[in-house]
Amino acid sequence: MKVTEVELPEEITPDWVSREHSGLMEKSEGGTLRLDCHRLRKLDALSLAWLSHLQESLEKSGRRLVLAHLSPELKKDLAKVTLPEQEKPEEQESHGLLERVGDSAMKFFGEIRDTLVLLSESLYWSTFALFRPKTLLREDTRIQMVRLGSTALPIVLLLSTLIGFTLALQSGVQLQKFGATVFLASGMGISMVTEIGPVMTAVILAGRSGSSITAEISTMVVQEEVGALQSMAINPIHFLVLPRFWAMSLCMPLLTVCSAASGIIAGLVVGFLFFRLSPASYLHELKDAVTVNYLGQALIKSLTFSWIIALVAINKGLNVRGGADAVGKATTSCVVTCIFSIIMADAVFSFIFYY
Numbered sequence: 001m002k003v004t005e006v007e008l009p010e011e012i013t014p015d016w017v018s019r020e021h022s023g024l025m026e027k028s029e030g031g032t033l034r035l036d037c038h039r040l041r042k043l044d045a046l047s048l049a050w051l052s053h054l055q056e057s058l059e060k061s062g063r064r065l066v067l068a069h070l071s072p073e074l075k076k077d078l079a080k081v082t083l084p085e086q087e088k089p090e091e092q093e094s095h096g097l098l099e100r101v102g103d104s105a106m107k108f109f110g111e112i113r114d115t116l117v118l119l120s121e122s123l124y125w126s127t128f129a130l131f132r133p134k135t136l137l138r139e140d141t142r143i144q145m146v147r148l149g150s151t152a153l154p155i156v157l158l159l160s161t162l163i164g165f166t167l168a169l170q171s172g173v174q175l176q177k178f179g180a181t182v183f184l185a186s187g188m189g190i191s192m193v194t195e196i197g198p199v200m201t202a203v204i205l206a207g208r209s210g211s212s213i214t215a216e217i218s219t220m221v222v223q224e225e226v227g228a229l230q231s232m233a234i235n236p237i238h239f240l241v242l243p244r245f246w247a248m249s250l251c252m253p254l255l256t257v258c259s260a261a262s263g264i265i266a267g268l269v270v271g272f273l274f275f276r277l278s279p280a281s282y283l284h285e286l287k288d289a290v291t292v293n294y295l296g297q298a299l300i301k302s303l304t305f306s307w308i309i310a311l312v313a314i315n316k317g318l319n320v321r322g323g324a325d326a327v328g329k330a331t332t333s334c335v336v337t338c339i340f341s342i343i344m345a346d347a348v349f350s351f352i353f354y355y
Contacts, residue, residue: 038069140243148209149251164263168270186289188267197260202305206338210313214334217317252306
C-alpha cells in the first residue's frame with residue numbers, strides 16, 4: 001500500500017489548511033497519509049476540527065490517516081475529539097400498488113371526515129352565536145371580509161370581464177350564421193349567472209384567499225400559537241374558524257354577483273359593437289332569460305363553494321406538522337384540493353339542477 005508522508009508546521013493556521021488540504025487529499029490517493037507531527041506545538045479548535053474532517057474524508061474513500069511523532073500532551077487533546085456517528089438512512093419499505101392506493105384512499109376519506117367535523121362545529125357555534133353574541137367576533141369577521149373578499153374584487157372583475165368578452169365574441173360569431181344574435185343575451189346571462197360567475201369566483205378565491213388562510217393558520221400551528229390557545233382553555237374555533245367561515249360565506253355570493261354582472265356587461269358591449277345588437281333588446285332578452293330559479297342556483301353554488309374553500313383551507317392549516325417546508329406543502333395542497341372539490345361539486349350540482 002502506498003504511504004505518503006507530509007510534515008506538519010509548528011501551527012496549523014487557516015491559510016495553511018486552505019492551501020494544503022486539497023493537495024494532501026490528492027497525494028494520498030490509493031494509500032495511507034502519514035503526517036509527521038514532530039514540529040507541531042499545539043492543537044487548537046481549528047486543528048482538531050481539520051484533523052477530524054481529514055480522517056473522516058480519508059476513511060470514506062478507503063484510505064488511512066497516521067499521525068507520527070505526536071507528543072503525549074497533543075495525544076490527550078486529540079483523544080477528546082470524537083467523530084459524530086452518522087445515522088444510516090432508514091430504508092423505505094416498498095409498497096405495492098394496492099397498498100399505495102389504499103393509503104391514499106384512507107388519507108382522502110380522513111380529510112373528508114375532518115372537514116365535515118369542522119363544518120358541524122362551525123354551524124353549531126354559528127347558531128349558538130345567535131344566543132351568545134360574544135361568541136362571534138364581529139371585528140375579526142369584518143377584518144377577514146376585507147382581507148379575503150373585498151381586496152379580491154379587482155381581479156374578479158378583470159378576469160370575469162375578459163372571459164365575458166371572449167365568450168360573447170365566440171358565441172356571437174356562431175349565432176350570427178343563423179341570424180340569432182338576439183339570443184346572445186340569454187346565453188350570456190344564463191352561463192354567467194349559473195356557471196362561469198360562481199366557478200370563476202371560487203377558483204380565484206381558492207388560489208388567493210384559501211392559500212392565505214392555510215398559510216396563516218399553519219404558521220400559527222408551527223409556532224405553537226394554537227397550542228397556547230388550547231392550554232388557556234380557549235376554543236380555537238371561535239378565534240380562527242368562525243371569522244374566516246363567516247367572511248367567506250358573506251363575501252362569496254357578493255363577489256359572484258359582481259362577476260356575473262361584469263361578464264354580462266362585457267357581452268352587452270360585444271353585442272353592440274360587433275353584432276349591432278341594441279342595448280334595449282339585449283336587456284329585454286336578458287330579463288326574460290335569467291329567472292329567479294337561475295339566481296337561486298347561483299346563490300346555492302356560491303355559498304357551497306365558499307364553505308369548501310374556507311373549511312378545506314382551515315383544515316389543511318390546523319393539521320400541518322413540521323416546519324416551514326410543511327407550511328408550503330399545506331398551502332399547495334389546499335389550492336389543489338379546493339379547485340378539485342369545486343369542480344366536483346359543480347358537476348354534482350349540474351346533475352341535480354338539470355337531470
